Amino acid sequence: DLVLTQSPLSLSVTLGQAASISCKSSQSLVYSVGNTFFNWLHQRPGQAPRRLMYAVSNRDSGVPDRFNGSGSGTDFTLTINGVEAEDVGVYYCMQGIHWPPTWTFGQGTRVDIK
């Protein structure tokens, strides 16, 4: 079974500093066409999750360019360049397979302001 391991699980960041979240997969994305089966989500307290990045490195509409996704194969990273107060919450990576279209989530990384 596919397992996604995020690290760290908790991150306390000073406003304006950079933050980086790692997501390591037990199965490579190498056979995914266009790396389409890897997303990052953000969930603020009390809200539904919202997709932040799709296909590893593509920002969703309205997502500030301080957010960057990178990686390939089994190692992926979400970087926030200059954390702002609105960035608090939990970040999840997610990876899927083509068929049947089943998906797995990472455990989540909680980000708060120091």
Next chain:
Amino acid sequence: QVQLVESGGGVVQPGRSLRLSCAASGFTFNDYAMHWVRQAPGKGLEWVAVISYDGGTTSYVDSVKGRFTISRDNFKNTVFLQMNSLRAEDAAVYYCSRELIGGKAEKFDSWGQGTLVTVSS
């Protein structure tokens, strides 16, 4: 715009059943596979089930196989999750989301607000 609205949650005793619904609008529903994802209180996200655009293929996480059934009505633009033999560990907020098979951007790009299922005697 795309909208997904879940309903049907509530308090149910262990061993009983509940049927969740997710009403979709703002897109061509029968082009998309639909997913259910859940989140237990204070925990992370867990993928639960998927149904193909035509209802012909379904898949489930192991912990709900044989107890949950996902289905859809493409005339009513609605996806359902029939949950039988509910257990305490099924208590969660249940979200629905969509996926365009073969698409790049249209994978979990929209989520509903969720519906809360509480399993308690």
